[in-house]
Amino acid sequence: MLINIDNGGTLTDVCVVDGSKVHYTKTLTTPIDLSECFFEGINKVAKDMYGEDGFIKLLQNSSLIRYSSTQGTNALVERKGPQIGLITDEEDLTERLQKTKAEKQMFKSLVGERVAHLTTSNDKEKMDISLVKAINGLTTAGAERLIVAVADPEREKQFKRFFLLRFPRHLLGSVPVLFSSEFTTDPCRERRIWSAMLNTFLHPTLSRFLYSAESRLRAHKVKNPLLIYRNDGASSRVAKSVALKTYSSGPRGGLEGTRALAQGYGFEHVLMIDVGGTTSDIGAVDNLRIVAERRGKIEGITTSFELSDVRSYGVGGSSIIRVVDGKITVGPESVGAAPGPACFGFGGKEATITDVNLLLGILDPDTYLNGELKLDLQRARQVIQENIAEPLGVDFDDALFLMQEAYAAKMAASFGDWVREGGETVLAAFGGGGPMNACHAAEVAGIKRIIIPRLAAVFSAAGISFSDVA
The missing domain is CATH 3.30.420.40 (ATPase, nucleotide binding domain)
Known part of the structure; x- marks a missing residue:
C-alpha cells in the first residue's frame, strides 16, 4: 500500500x-x-x-x-524566505553571479547588498579578524543565513576552522552557515554558488x-x-x-502521471499544467520522455543538479487579482491557505480566480472539499466589487469576465512557448484549478486538444506512484 x-x-x-x-x-x-x-x-x-x-x-x-x-x-515565486548573506574573497564575484537578467533579479531578491569581502592574506590572525567582521556585519544587516564562497577550496576549509572556533553552533544562534565547496563538487564555481544560495533559501x-x-x-x-x-x-x-x-517535486509527480497518460493514449507531445493555489507548474512529455536538463534551471538560474524542466509561474487559484494603474494584474502574490480566497470566509480581503469561478457558477458553494468548507458568495462578491469593479469603473458582471480574461491570458503566456505548430500538442490539465481554468487558456494559446484525468484534483500525488525509490 x-x-x-x-x-x-x-x-x-x-x-x-x-x-x-x-x-x-x-x-x-x-x-x-x-x-x-x-x-x-x-x-x-x-x-x-x-x-x-x-x-x-x-x-x-x-x-x-x-x-x-x-x-x-x-x-x-513569492520571494518569501530567509535573507541571505554572502561572504567571499573575490571582488568581482557578485558581478560574475549576475550576468543574466534572471540572475540579477534573483540575486537582488535573495542577497541584495548583503555581501562581505574577506581580507586576502596568509596571516591567520588577519584572516580570523576578517571573518568575524564579515559575519558580524552581515548578521547586523539582517542576514538570516550565510554562504561562504572562497576561491580556493583549501583556503575555504581554513576559514571554516576559524569559524567553528569563533562561532560554535550554540553561540551563533539560529544563523546557519553553508560553505559552498562542501555543498557540491560541480567544477563551475558560479553554478556551485548559485546552487548553494538557492538551497539555503529553500531549506528552512x-x-x-x-x-x-x-x-x-x-x-x-x-x-x-x-x-x-x-x-x-x-x-x-x-x-x-x-x-x-x-523544488517543483510535486509537479514531477504530475509529469510521471502525464507520461502514463501519453503512453495510454498514444500522445507524442503532452504539456502538463498543474494549477495549485499559488502557482501553475508547466512541464512536458516528449515521446514518452520527461523533459529534463543535466544542469537544471530554477527560474532561469542554472544549478549543479539534474532537474526536470518544470517551470513555476505565480498564477494559481489563490493568486491575488488587483487593479494597478487601470489594468488588471494576476499574481504572483497569493493569499495562500490563510486567509485564503475571500469566499473561504477566513477574513480574506483580496480577489482571486476562485472567487470568480464561484460567482460564475463553476464552483458549487455547498460541495467544496466534499462539503466541509461552505463557500461565501456574498464575501466573494464584495471583494470583487470593491477591488475590481469600482476601480475600473465597470459593472459587476463585466468585472468578472475581465478578471477571467486576464487570468486566462496570464496562464496562456506561461505555456505558450511550449506549444508546437500543427496541433500536435495536447494539454493535460489537473490540480485543484486546472480543469476549471485550462480550457480558456488553451484556446488563447492555440491548443485544440485537452485531456483531464479522472484523478485530476490529486493527480500529482497519484503520479508519484509511477516513480522509483532511490
Whole structure:
C-alpha cells in the first residue's frame, strides 16, 4: 500500500494506492505547522478506508509514505524566505553571479547588498579578524543565513576552522552557515554558488516540518521511513534529501502521471499544467520522455543538479487579482491557505480566480472539499466589487469576465512557448484549478486538444506512484 502526499500552498492532497483501488482526499494546508495538514489528510483518508479508528491501521499497513511539497517553490515565486548573506574573497564575484537578467533579479531578491569581502592574506590572525567582521556585519544587516564562497577550496576549509572556533553552533544562534565547496563538487564555481544560495533559501521551509513528522511517525510505530519525493523522480530519506531537489517535486509527480497518460493514449507531445493555489507548474512529455536538463534551471538560474524542466509561474487559484494603474494584474502574490480566497470566509480581503469561478457558477458553494468548507458568495462578491469593479469603473458582471480574461491570458503566456505548430500538442490539465481554468487558456494559446484525468484534483500525488525509490 502506497501513501503519496502532495503539499501545496493552499491545499494538501493525499492519495493512497492499494492495488487497483485508489483512495484520496484534500485538506487545507496549515502553513504555520505543516505537520497538522500532513496528519489530518492521512486521518481523513483512513476514515474513508477503515472507519473512525483507521489512522494507525493505515500507517502500519503502508509500505511507503512519500511526501512532495510546493512550499519551497511557492516561497521562491513569492520571494518569501530567509535573507541571505554572502561572504567571499573575490571582488568581482557578485558581478560574475549576475550576468543574466534572471540572475540579477534573483540575486537582488535573495542577497541584495548583503555581501562581505574577506581580507586576502596568509596571516591567520588577519584572516580570523576578517571573518568575524564579515559575519558580524552581515548578521547586523539582517542576514538570516550565510554562504561562504572562497576561491580556493583549501583556503575555504581554513576559514571554516576559524569559524567553528569563533562561532560554535550554540553561540551563533539560529544563523546557519553553508560553505559552498562542501555543498557540491560541480567544477563551475558560479553554478556551485548559485546552487548553494538557492538551497539555503529553500531549506528552512521544510526542515522543521520533516523532522517533526518523522518523529511523530516513529511514535506511531511506523517502521518504514518517511520518504521525500524529489524533482528527479526518485525518493529518499529525510536526512539524505537536498532541499534544492524538492523544488517543483510535486509537479514531477504530475509529469510521471502525464507520461502514463501519453503512453495510454498514444500522445507524442503532452504539456502538463498543474494549477495549485499559488502557482501553475508547466512541464512536458516528449515521446514518452520527461523533459529534463543535466544542469537544471530554477527560474532561469542554472544549478549543479539534474532537474526536470518544470517551470513555476505565480498564477494559481489563490493568486491575488488587483487593479494597478487601470489594468488588471494576476499574481504572483497569493493569499495562500490563510486567509485564503475571500469566499473561504477566513477574513480574506483580496480577489482571486476562485472567487470568480464561484460567482460564475463553476464552483458549487455547498460541495467544496466534499462539503466541509461552505463557500461565501456574498464575501466573494464584495471583494470583487470593491477591488475590481469600482476601480475600473465597470459593472459587476463585466468585472468578472475581465478578471477571467486576464487570468486566462496570464496562464496562456506561461505555456505558450511550449506549444508546437500543427496541433500536435495536447494539454493535460489537473490540480485543484486546472480543469476549471485550462480550457480558456488553451484556446488563447492555440491548443485544440485537452485531456483531464479522472484523478485530476490529486493527480500529482497519484503520479508519484509511477516513480522509483532511490
